[in-house]
Amino acid sequence: MHSAEIERWLAESDAAALAGLYREADNVRRLRVGDQVHLRGLIEISNVCARACAYCGLRAANAKLTRYKMPAPEIVECAHAAFALGYGTVVLQAGESRTIAADWMADIVRQIKSETPLAVTLSLGERSLEELGLWRKAGADRYLLRFETSDADLFRRIHPPLPGGFSDRIALLAGLRDKGYEVGSGVMTGIPGQTYASLARDIELFRDLDLDMIGVGPYLPHPDTPLGREFSGGGPRLGRQVPSTEEMVYKTIALTRLLCPRANIPSTTALATINTRNGRELGLMRGANVVMPNLTPARYRRHYEIYPNKACIAETPADCSGCLRGRIAAIGRVPGVGPGNRQRETAHV
Ligand code: SAH
Numbered sequence: 001m002h003s004a005e006i007e008r009w010l011a012e013s014d015a016a017a018l019a020g021l022y023r024e025a026d027n028v029r030r031l032r033v034g035d036q037v038h039l040r041g042l043i044e045i046s047n048v049c050a051r052a053c054a055y056c057g058l059r060a061a062n063a064k065l066t067r068y069k070m071p072a073p074e075i076v077e078c079a080h081a082a083f084a085l086g087y088g089t090v091v092l093q094a095g096e097s098r099t100i101a102a103d104w105m106a107d108i109v110r111q112i113k114s115e116t117p118l119a120v121t122l123s124l125g126e127r128s129l130e131e132l133g134l135w136r137k138a139g140a141d142r143y144l145l146r147f148e149t150s151d152a153d154l155f156r157r158i159h160p161p162l163p164g165g166f167s168d169r170i171a172l173l174a175g176l177r178d179k180g181y182e183v184g185s186g187v188m189t190g191i192p193g194q195t196y197a198s199l200a201r202d203i204e205l206f207r208d209l210d211l212d213m214i215g216v217g218p219y220l221p222h223p224d225t226p227l228g229r230e231f232s233g234g235g236p237r238l239g240r241q242v243p244s245t246e247e248m249v250y251k252t253i254a255l256t257r258l259l260c261p262r263a264n265i266p267s268t269t270a271l272a273t274i275n276t277r278n279g280r281e282l283g284l285m286r287g288a289n290v291v292m293p294n295l296t297p298a299r300y301r302r303h304y305e306i307y308p309n310k311a312c313i314a315e316t317p318a319d320c321s322g323c324l325r326g327r328i329a330a331i332g333r334v335p336g337v338g339p340g341n342r343q344r345e346t347a348h349v
Pocket of ligand 1: 218
């Protein structure tokens, strides 16, 4: 599929045409990655952040947020809980900060890898190749780093570098691949200033980078961020502005599945936040094959506010597991068993 065709699909509004797109994406999903829905237990280990991302509530300048960093033993305890709940992977995510010291993190990864059979995914922002190498040696299997948008100007506007630094997430993704990580990336849909053409290029870039995991969620305005304030003021209403709608997420997920047939694609919490009733299920029925149940203890979780009104904020890890398993069964799918690595061979065809 060429960019013009992707762009045309992104702008499509005919319900019957879209139903056809979703059917095709669901078919490719079933043929290429099967009916298993992999469960990745998410542990939000810290909300301390040094960056100034215009979209994110964790940004350093947000003084309203109570900051936390989970002690190492509690993180390891959450990983054991993940195993007990039958998950194959834990994802350790945080704001980007030197307070996540490289050695401290490496010790935690080593401990989880030696005490459990879990795959370990890290999502800790932009760190040096040396640090990423250290964590890989400690046993980390995967790394998630969304490039957020392939439009370089828009990226610079919403994701300023650290003072004196630079930010090149695409280069870091290549570095992660070199180190032997499974590599995940993704974007937000509906960022103010995002055009259909640039979102079409994002999807092509997923394919060109041969990503193992691709996360797509709606941009959700946070009132304590510059972009959130701009959004509530009406935002830039250009003709080609991608709206931050549920439908746009489904279209993006479906097109991503068609271009990247074997990638692991989550039905994200941000999607479940704009449609709490069945957003998660619709994502899974339109190309996604992964969900990320939350394992973060409630007293920390409520402070990991990247956007407001996050879905499932009050659930315990056990509730979250039960709820997601119920939703998976209700749409005729089965929970994944084992780590759920990206399959490169033609195992399911
Ligand atoms: N510090 C890490 C993890 C960030 S949170 C990093 O920068 O990679 C994970 C993802 O949440 C981000 O990559 C971004 O795509 C998404 N996110 C952040 N703020 C958001 C918002 N306001 N609405 C929707 N998604 C958001």
